[in-house]
Amino acid sequence: MKAGKFPLLYPTGSFAGLLFVLGAMWYAASSQNSPAVYLLLFGLTAVFLVSIPHTLLNLADVTIAPESAKPAFAGQEVSLPIEIMNCSRATRRGIQLVVPGRGGKRKHIDYIPAGKAARVTLRFPAKQRGEHRISTFRLTSVYPLGFVRVLKKFASSQTYLVYPKPSGDPRLPMHRARSPHSRPQTELGEGDDFAGVRAYVPGESQRHIDWKAVARGQPLMTKQFAAEAEGSVHLDFSALRFHGAEERLSQLALWVIEAERVRRPYSLRLPNTEIAPAVGEAHFHRCLRALSLFPGEEEGA
Amino acid sequence: MSDSRNRTRTQQWRDTTIPRRPLLWLAAALLFTLPALGALASWVPFLFLFALVLKFWMEPRGYRLRSTSLKLILTALTLGAIFLSYDSLKGIEPAVSLLAVLVSLKILEAHTAREFQVMVMMAWVLCLCGFLLSQDLAIAFCLFVAFALLIAALVQFHRPATAGSPDAFWLPLAMTLKLLAQAAPVVVLLFLLFPRINTGFQFRIGDLHAARTGFSDRLFPGGIATLANSSDIAFRAEFPDNRMGPAGPKYWRGLVMWHCEGLEWRAPYAPASISDSFRQYPASDTAIRQRITIAPHGARWMFALDRPFGTPSGAMLARGNYLYSVQPIRKPRRYEVLSSTDPIGEELRPHERREALQLPASISPAVRELAASLAAHDPEPRATVASALQFFRTQGFRYSLSPGEYNKNDLEEFLFRRRTGFCEHYAASFATLMRLAGIPARVVVGYLGGEYNDLGGFYLVREADTHAWCEVWIPENGWTRIDPTSVVAPGRASLDLSSFLASRVASGEMATGRSAFLTRLARLALVNQIRFVWEALNYQWDTRVMGFDADVQDVLLTSLGLTNGGPLPLVMQVLIVIAALLIIYAGWMQLRTRPRADRVQALYERFCRKLARIGVQRDPWEGPSDFAKRAAQSFPNASEYVRQITETYIALRYAPGAAAISLDKFAKTINAFTAHK
Numbered sequence: 001m002k003a004g005k006f007p008l009l010y011p012t013g014s015f016a017g018l019l020f021v022l023g024a025m026w027y028a029a030s031s032q033n034s035p036a037v038y039l040l041l042f043g044l045t046a047v048f049l050v051s052i053p054h055t056l057l058n059l060a061d062v063t064i065a066p067e068s069a070k071p072a073f074a075g076q077e078v079s080l081p082i083e084i085m086n087c088s089r090a091t092r093r094g095i096q097l098v099v100p101g102r103g104g105k106r107k108h109i110d111y112i113p114a115g116k117a118a119r120v121t122l123r124f125p126a127k128q129r130g131e132h133r134i135s136t137f138r139l140t141s142v143y144p145l146g147f148v149r150v151l152k153k154f155a156s157s158q159t160y161l162v163y164p165k166p167s168g169d170p171r172l173p174m175h176r177a178r179s180p181h182s183r184p185q186t187e188l189g190e191g192d193d194f195a196g197v198r199a200y201v202p203g204e205s206q207r208h209i210d211w212k213a214v215a216r217g218q219p220l221m222t223k224q225f226a227a228e229a230e231g232s233v234h235l236d237f238s239a240l241r242f243h244g245a246e247e248r249l250s251q252l253a254l255w256v257i258e259a260e261r262v263r264r265p266y267s268l269r270l271p272n273t274e275i276a277p278a279v280g281e282a283h284f285h286r287c288l289r290a291l292s293l294f295p296g297e298e299e300g301a
Numbered sequence: 302m303s304d305s306r307n308r309t310r311t312q313q314w315r316d317t318t319i320p321r322r323p324l325l326w327l328a329a330a331l332l333f334t335l336p337a338l339g340a341l342a343s344w345v346p347f348l349f350l351f352a353l354v355l356k357f358w359m360e361p362r363g364y365r366l367r368s369t370s371l372k373l374i375l376t377a378l379t380l381g382a383i384f385l386s387y388d389s390l391k392g393i394e395p396a397v398s399l400l401a402v403l404v405s406l407k408i409l410e411a412h413t414a415r416e417f418q419v420m421v422m423m424a425w426v427l428c429l430c431g432f433l434l435s436q437d438l439a440i441a442f443c444l445f446v447a448f449a450l451l452i453a454a455l456v457q458f459h460r461p462a463t464a465g466s467p468d469a470f471w472l473p474l475a476m477t478l479k480l481l482a483q484a485a486p487v488v489v490l491l492f493l494l495f496p497r498i499n500t501g502f503q504f505r506i507g508d509l510h511a512a513r514t515g516f517s518d519r520l521f522p523g524g525i526a527t528l529a530n531s532s533d534i535a536f537r538a539e540f541p542d543n544r545m546g547p548a549g550p551k552y553w554r555g556l557v558m559w560h561c562e563g564l565e566w567r568a569p570y571a572p573a574s575i576s577d578s579f580r581q582y583p584a585s586d587t588a589i590r591q592r593i594t595i596a597p598h599g600a601r602w603m604f605a606l607d608r609p610f611g612t613p614s615g616a617m618l619a620r621g622n623y624l625y626s627v628q629p630i631r632k633p634r635r636y637e638v639l640s641s642t643d644p645i646g647e648e649l650r651p652h653e654r655r656e657a658l659q660l661p662a663s664i665s666p667a668v669r670e671l672a673a674s675l676a677a678h679d680p681e682p683r684a685t686v687a688s689a690l691q692f693f694r695t696q697g698f699r700y701s702l703s704p705g706e707y708n709k710n711d712l713e714e715f716l717f718r719r720r721t722g723f724c725e726h727y728a729a730s731f732a733t734l735m736r737l738a739g740i741p742a743r744v745v746v747g748y749l750g751g752e753y754n755d756l757g758g759f760y761l762v763r764e765a766d767t768h769a770w771c772e773v774w775i776p777e778n779g780w781t782r783i784d785p786t787s788v789v790a791p792g793r794a795s796l797d798l799s800s801f802l803a804s805r806v807a808s809g810e811m812a813t814g815r816s817a818f819l820t821r822l823a824r825l826a827l828v829n830q831i832r833f834v835w836e837a838l839n840y841q842w843d844t845r846v847m848g849f850d851a852d853v854q855d856v857l858l859t860s861l862g863l864t865n866g867g868p869l870p871l872v873m874q875v876l877i878v879i880a881a882l883l884i885i886y887a888g889w890m891q892l893r894t895r896p897r898a899d900r901v902q903a904l905y906e907r908f909c910r911k912l913a914r915i916g917v918q919r920d921p922w923e924g925p926s927d928f929a930k931r932a933a934q935s936f937p938n939a940s941e942y943v944r945q946i947t948e949t950y951i952a953l954r955y956a957p958g959a960a961a962i963s964l965d966k967f968a969k970t971i972n973a974f975t976a977h978k
Contacts, residue, residue, distance in 0.1 A: 013415070017422045025429050030498060034632075035849045036432045036441060039492060040448065044425065046487035047452060047480050049879060053887035054480070061896055065921070090894035094459040110460045114894075144456045144476050146418065 094143030337431025555747035557621025657741030672737030757837030
C-alpha cells in the first residue's frame with residue numbers, strides 16, 4: 001500500500017520530561033561548573049539525538065496490506081486483518097498500528113524480522129449500518145527510547161460493511177403474496193420432514209450436511225427438509241408497519257437471520273431492490289448487504 | 302455474591318501494567334546509583350533498597366501503594382526523618398535524600414506506563430545528584446553504568462521482542478551499546494566545544510564540601526598520627542620535565558606555622574602574602590616544574606615541592622614561602638608551579654625575627670636548661686642544631702604511631718620521660734628548643750614522599766604521608782630545613798609512610814593494627830599492579846575529565862581560535878556538525894537496511910511509476926501482461942511501447958536465456974518512455 005512521501009516525526013509526551021531532566025542537569029552543571037555533570041548532560045543529549053535516526057528509520061520499508069474485513073452487525077465488532085510487511089533487511093521493532101477515528105486501540109507489533117510479515121487483526125466497534133471506508137492507516141513507532149514518534153500514513157480505499165442491527169419480532173411473517181405454484185402453506189416451523197439429499201454447495205451452513213453419509217465415504221451431501229419446498233417467506237420493506245426506515249431494516253435483518261436459521265427460502269423486497277427467494281449463505285449476505293446499503297437518512301457515516 | 306465481589310476486587314488490585322523486564326532493568330540501574338548515595342544518612346540507601354525489594358515482592362501479587370492518605374503519611378514521615386538526620390532541609394544532602402526517598406515511594410506506587418517513564422527520569426536526576434555528591438572515579442563509573450542501564454530499561458519498555466524469543470534479554474543491552482557508541486563522538490564534541498555558559502544564578506552546595514580533610518592549621522600532639530592510617534588522596538604530582546622528579550626525599554610544603562605554644566603550633570589565620578619586591582627568584586635552570594592535581598580538602602593551602610616561587614592563578618605566596626589559595630579548595634584543582642630545592646637567598650626582617658623567636662610563658666625550667674646546654678658548647682647556630690639532633694639521636698627517643706596522649710604543655714614530659722612520639726612531637730619540640738636557644742625557627746607541615754605510579758608517571762601522595770618538619774634560620778644559608786624525625790627514624794624520609802611502616806613491620810620493629818594478611822596482600826605484586834592501573838585511571842579521570850572545567854575549556858577554545866565571535870556562532874557550528882553526523886548515521890543505516898531490489902525489477906517499477914503518474918495504477922495482484930493490456934487500452938498511442946517494454950521485462954525476468962537482451966538498452970527504453978493521454 002502506498003505510503004505518504006515522508007514519515008512525520010514529532011516529540012512524544014515523555015520528551016517534555018526529558019527536557020526537564022536536561023534542564024536540571026544544565027542548571028546544576030553550569031552553576032557548579034562541574035565537568036562530570038556536563039558529561040552526564042551531554043551524554044543524555046547525545047543519546048537522545050542519536051536515537052532520532054533510529055526512530056525515524058524504524059518504519060523505513062515497512063508497508064501494510066489490509067485484507068478484506070468480514071461484515072459485522074451494528075453493535076458488534078468489526079475485525080480487520082492486516083498484514084504488515086517488513087521489506088527491509090533489518091528487524092523492525094516496536095511498531096504500532098492505528099486507524100484514526102475508529103475508537104479502537106493501538107495495535108502493538110513487537111517485532112518483524114527482516115523480509116517477514118506480521119498479521120494483526122484490528123478490532124473496532126461497528127456503530128452504524130452501511131458501507132464504511134477507511135481512508136488512512138497509520139503506522140507509528142517510538143522505538144528505541146520513546147522521546148520522538150515517527151508516523152507513516154498509508155492512504156487506503158479499504159471498505160467494510162456493517163449490517164443493520166437485527167431487532168424486532170423474531171417470528172417470521174405470514175404468507176401474503178401467494179405464488180400460484182406453491183402448495184398451501186402449512187404451519188410455521190414444521191420444516192422437519194426429511195425430503196432427500198442434494199450435493200453440498202460450498203459456503204452453505206454445515207448444519208444439514210449428511211455426516212453419516214460422509215462417514216460412509218460418500219461426498220458431502222446436504223439434507224433437505226420438506227418445509228423448504230413449502231413456499232418462501234416474503235420480506236417486504238413497504239409492508240412493515242413501522243415508521244422509521246432503520247427500525248424496518250432492523251426487523252428485516254432479524255427475519256433474514258431467522259429464515260436462514262430455519263432454512264426457509266426468503267425473498268427480500270426493498271423500494272429499490274428486489275431479491276428473489278432462495279436460501280444459503282450467499283443469498284443471506286446478499287440480502288443483508290442490500291439492507292445495509294439501503295439509502296437512509298443516517299447513511300454515509 | 303461475596304465471592305464475585307472478591308474476584309473483582311482482586312482484578313482491580315492486579316491492574317499493574319508495568320511489565321516485569323523493564324522494571325528489572327530499572328532496578329539494576331537504581332542499584333548502581335546506591336554507591337553514590339553512600340554519602341547520605343545511612344537509612345536513606347536502606348529505605349531505597351527496601352523499596353526495590355518490596356516492589357518485586359508486590360508486583361506479582363498485584364499489590365501497590367494506593368491509598369493517598371498512606372502516601373501522604375509516608376512522605377511526611379520521611380520528611381521528618383530527613384529533618385532529624387540533618388537538622389535542616391536545605392543543602393544538597395537533604396535534597397538528595399528527599400529525592401531518593403521520593404523515588405522509593407514512587408517505586409512502590411508506580412503502575413502505569415507513564416509512571417515508568419517518570420521513574421526513569423527521576424533515576425536520571427538521581428544520577429545527577431550522585432555526581433554532585435561525589436566525583437570519585439569509582440562512583441562516577443557506577444553512575445554511568447546506571448545511566449546506561451536506564452537507557453536499556455527504556456529500550457526494553459518499548460517492547461523490542463516478545464518474551465521468550467532468544468535475543469529478548471540481550472537486545473536492550475545491544476541496542477544501548479549501539480546508541481552509546483554512536484553517541485560517543487557527539488559527547489566528545491559537546492564536551493570539548495560546547496560553550497559552558499555560566500548562568501550566573503548559582504546555588505551553593507551546602508556544608509558537604511566544606512568538610513575538611515587532611516591536616517589543620519594547628520599542629521597538636523597526635524594530630525598527624527590520626528591521619529597515618531588514612532588512604533585518602535591528598536594530591537598527585539607530575540614532573541613534566543623529568544619523569545621521576547628530582548632525586549632525594551620529596552618534602553611537599555603545605556603550610557608554615559609561626560606561633561609556638563610548646564608542643565602545639567599554629568599557623569596564622571590569615572597569612573600575609575610576600576610582596577613581589579621581596580620575592581627571590583632562583584636561577585631558572587634549578588627550577589623544578591610540577592603539575593599538581595589537588596584533591597578538595599576544604600582549606601586554602603596548596604602544595605608544592607620544597608620552595609615554590611611562582612604562583613599559579615588564584616593563589617598567592619604566603620609569608621613562609623607556601624602557596625595559599627584565594628578560595629577554599631572545594632573541588633579538584635590542577636595547577637603548575639615552579640619550585641627550588643636549593644636555598645634561595647632570603648632575608649630575615651626584624652619583625653619576622655621577633656615572630657620566629659616567640660615563645661609561650663609556660664615553658665618549664667628543665668626545658669630551658671636543656672636548650673641552654675645545647676647552645677653552651679658553641680653559640681654558632683649550626684653547632685646548636687647539630688647538638689640538638691645529637692640529643693634526639695642518643696637519648697633513646699622512639700618513633701611511634703601511638704605515642705600516647707600529650708597536651709601542649711607536656712614538652713618536658715616528652716623530652717625527659719616518655720621520649721616516644723610521631724613526627725609532630727619531634728618537629729614541635731625541636732623548633733621550640735631552637736627558639737629557646739635563640740635560633741629563629743618555624744614548623745612546616747606538608748607531605749613527605751608519595752608513591753610513584755609508573756604507569757601514569759605521577760606521584761600519588763596520600764593523607765597518610767602527612768609530615769611535619771622544621772626550618773631554622775642560619776644566617777649564611779637562610780631558612781634551612783631540619784627534619785628531626787629523620788634522626789629518630791632514619792628510613793622514613795626516603796619512603797612514603799606506608800612502605801616505611803611495612804618495612805618496620807616486616808623487620809619486627811613495630812606492631813601494627815592492620816592484620817598481617819592485609820599487609821601481605823597489599824604487597825602482592827598483582828594486587829599492586831591492579832592498584833597502580835586503577836590509580837593511573839583515576840588520575841586521568843581527575844585531570845582530563847574532572848579538570849576540564851569552563852576555564853580550561855576557555856584556554857582550549859582560544860588556542861583553537863574559536864572564541865572570536867562569541868558563544869553563539871560556536872554553538873551553531875557544533876550543532877551543524879552534530880546534525881551532519883546524525884544525517885550520516887541515518888544514511889548509513891538506511892543503506893544497510895534498504896531492500897535489495899534487482900535492477901530489472903527496479904527499472905520495471907520505474908516504468909510502472911511513470912504510468913501511474915499519467916493515471917494507470919498497477920494493482921498489487923495484477924500481472925505484468927494484464928497490466929500492459931489495461932494500460933494499452935488507456936493510451937492507444939503508446940500501446941506499442943508499453944507492449945514492447947512489458948515483453949522485454951517478462952523476457953528478462955522469466956525467460957531462461959535472458960542474457961541476450963541488454964539491460965542497458967532496457968533502461969534506455971524505459972528512461973525514454975513518455976506517455977501522453
